[in-house]
Amino acid sequence: MQIFRNLTFLFIVLLIQGCGSENATKTLRLGHGLDVSHSVHKAMVKMGEDLAQRSGGKLKLEIYPSQQLGTERECLELLQIGSLDMTKVSVGVLENFAPKMKVLGLPFLFRDRKHSFDVLDGPIGQSLLNEGEKYWLKGLGYYDAGSRSFYTMNKPIETPDDLKGQKIRVMESVTAVRMVQELGGSPTPISWGELYTSLQQGVVDGAENNPPSFYLSRHYEVCKYYSLDEHTVLPDVLLMGTYRWNKLSKQEQQWLTESVQESVKYQRKLWAEAEAEALREVEKAGVTITHPDKTLFAEKVSSIYEDYKDDKDIYPLIQQIKETN
Structure with a gap:
């Protein structure tokens, strides 16, 4: 049964790798493990809409939720080899790939929610996002995952x-x-x-x-x-494989970065509502x-x-x- 699952998983990955290769539109494939009703997924949908609008249809986002393409760890490994473009993982999983990230998993580290946002959105958080690049993982932003x-x-x-x-x-x-x-x-x-x-x-x-x-x-x-x-207080981290990031033009990288930033703001509002x-x-x-x-x-x-x-x-x-x- 496990062998069948692995073969099916490999087939899906190979299939989506070939999609859009002859299309002028560049398609970015994003896999994650959350349900479609989750605030992070909804924020990703918005990111895709914003990206298509900003790029005039030149960049498109395809989202595969609910572990369709594997667990968080498997998606990270796919990013590293260039078989998947983007994923979302908890920082707790990411620490196995970018060791400095483990600091964010320390218990009772933050005083409150505002303190955590100040850290993540400031120089410390940004330096930690860059930490993943030596492991072929480009950090794009932090989604709120509460306490x-x-x-x-x-x-x-x-x-x-x-x-x-x-x-x-x-x-x-x-x-x-x-x-x-x-x-x-x-x-x-x-x-x-x-x-x-x-x-x-x-x-x-x-x-x-x-x-x-x-x-x-x-x-x-x-x-x-x-x-x-x-x-x-473990945030979710949106990542892109450096293999794919480096293939984007400066303009495309800017479109994606701006869309991610808007997505993060939107998700944090949704999160507060979802938590209550x-x-x-x-x-x-x-x-x-x-x-x-x-x-x-x-x-x-x-x-x-x-x-x-x-x-x-x-x-x-x-x-x-x-x-x-």
């Missing part, structure tokens, strides 16, 4: 002690794994597309994510406790939402910061982020 919190099936997470013995799904992120370990849980990396079934079958006891993802994935049908400790709606809807569906004392969790993971004191790449970034007003 991540724990949701579980059997009991709420009110203190770190409640995580003891709990298998918690995390992304393929060293930082996320370490965080859950420090809090006393058992981190279990599982792809997003397999998580619903894993929860149903008891492979894991819970997971951690933002409200819209919790809601749109329908994980609330299985997990009836959502504890808003807001341990990390998600919390309302999951509560209506019987989910118990709690607000644990964040300081208990922050104290428990403080040792993670100590580990970076001798890291000449990450520790200065931590200090710069904390000093950003």
Whole structure:
């Protein structure tokens, strides 16, 4: 079955590679893992419309949502070899390809949402986007992905002690794994597309994510406790393979950059609305939402910061982020 899936996946990639080769319009192919109702997908649709308008139809965006072209990691690998043009991944996954990005995954790094935007939209965030270029990944912008919190099936997470013995799904992120370990849980990396079934079958006891993802994935049908400790603020990153970026003219790069910037602004507005709606809807569906004392969790993971004191790449970034007003 897995062999068949891989062959099907390869066939799709080869098929879309050949599309539009004889057309004067340049088509950029964007693959991602989110549902079409997600604010990020809607922002991508707007980006495609803006791009077509700005370029007078010379640039076109084709979007393949819902992991049609693979997981986040697979899409990143396709970007690196030039078989896919663009993708969106969580910064937690990107840290495996651009190590400095791991700083954004540190728990309780940002004071609030405004602080995170100031960092991401400023010199620090832009330098981190450029960090991926040495790995053939061109960072284009940050979409808002809110704050991540724990949701579980059997009991709420009110203190770190409640995580003891709990298998918690995390992304393929060293930082996320370490965080859950420090809090006393058992981190279990599982792809997003397999998580619903894993929860149903008891492979894991819970997971951690933002409200819209919790809601749109329908994980609330299985997990009836959502504890808003807001341990990390992990943005989504829009990327393009440098192979494809370098084939665009300066004018085309400008059209794309401007369209991305408008897309980011639009998505952040949608996100704020989606977050409020998600919390309302999951509560209506019987989910118990709690607000644990964040300081208990922050104290428990403080040792993670100590580990970076001798890291000449990450520790200065931590200090710069904390000093950003």
